[in-house]
Amino acid sequence: MSRHEGRMCFVTVGATAGFPQLLAEVIKPEFLQCLASYRFKRLEVQCGPDYNWFAAQVEALPDNYGIDIRCFTYTKNMSLCYVRCRGEAGVRLAGCVITHAGSGTILEVKRTQAPLIAVPNPTLMDNHQDELADVIEPQGWGIWGKLGQLTNALARSQELVAQGRLNDLPPYSARSFPVPESERVTLFDWMVLTCYPEVLRQQQHLHDLDEVMANYEQKNEGRGENLEDLTRLAVD
């Protein structure tokens, strides 16, 4: 099997605020060494407002352990970066996305099935991140990392990759739009109907009818009975 690209590690601090502690952490020699030992080839960093500072830090690195380090301020198409960290059979090995534990990023990474390490920013008072911390690992969405323990988190993340066979995923396809009618969220449509009470009543009736019909069919499955009494109901 040919692997065209090595593993990629993508670090993001999000669009709103900077997170220099995380940036400093990912270019520490021990972390780079750890990356190299897992055969990572590239490290891409979205650094937000700290771009200049970070670029200078990268310049000053004595050794990059064979890892190609790139950084940029922000990109409109973040999901493209996540996809490049996603393992794909015959194309690339699963890398890793390290985020600032923003819920938006976690959601988006989860959709692409790229391995995820979420590192909360301790200087921001956002207590709801503790809630995410409690569920993220049991649900298998990723690893909850801490500043100062990134190498550890990377090792666990790669364990998860092996367990979940994330190296051999089928090709990524952007989710289709529109969503199939059978999976659409209908809450908002019902809410619109409350503005038109007549129509709401009518549709509610149709829905109830559907329900009855579905139940009826379930009960009489395979008996081939006609639906005479139900059609009578519909006429009413």
Place this chain on the structure above:
Amino acid sequence: MHRGSAHGNPGESPADINVNALENFEVSGVDDFAVTLFFWSLFASAAALVAFFVLSWSWITALLAVLVGFVVFRHVTLKWEQPKIGNHWVSRGRGDKPQGGPAVPDTRHLPAVYFLYVLGSGGHTTEMLEIIRQQTRGQANQHRRYVISSGDRSSQDRVQQLEAQISEAFPDERAGTRDAFLIRRAREVHQSALTAPLTCLVSAGHAVNALTREPRARAATRYGYQFKYPHVVVTNGPATGFILCVVARLLKIFYLVPQNRLKMIYIESWARIKTMSLTGRLFLLTGIADSVGVQHQALARLTGAEYVGPIAAG
């Protein structure tokens, strides 16, 4: 990115409107409604000021009591009148049925379907865009308005990406019409608590505009008047969204907008698993939203809010 023409002209077919029109939609213009309201409220405050000096304390207390009583009474009546949300409302649609009956709920035959979405920033926007994606279907009678904080470039870009996706899926008029409304942020990230009430007032003024300005794309069309006020306001957490909903509720309380418009839905963030956010608690406490939805069952049990499923998680 090139800039398109400012707006779709009245009468232009919805499909022709450039997505980039979102970029140029400013709050500078005001409509008659907001202007009238502004002068009436000026007049009311002047009258209140005069009354404060002229009337005795007992009169002032009595008048205030009547005003508060009226607001509370109207608020409770509105709450009482709002329809019961059925369990099937929040389940996923049952869609294309083989028997050929119409899939419910069917809003395609209504004269107008007008959603107003309040975008926050960062994670809020991500979730809101996913919710919009999960619920939008092709129908020509829909209008979407996005309320975006001014200066939030990232949200504006992402709205345009979503809109491009929608027009790609529905190249004909089924894409409906859309516009964006930039409003002043209620509170900057590092703003002091002293000036916050002032900026909140400014964004409340902008909110009146966002809620009552008729979409230009629909102005001269059939049923255009049906698009004057949004049917459903959807918000998921930013302070701007709460202010907008308070304004909407007040407009309704004082009979300034039709009663069968401005239904409000609040969807709690997917990241909230065990506790409500501050905005969520405010919505639950005040009861100004017609529906408060949460995305985790455990949270629904704890707070009594509606469980809507992980709709923002896709």
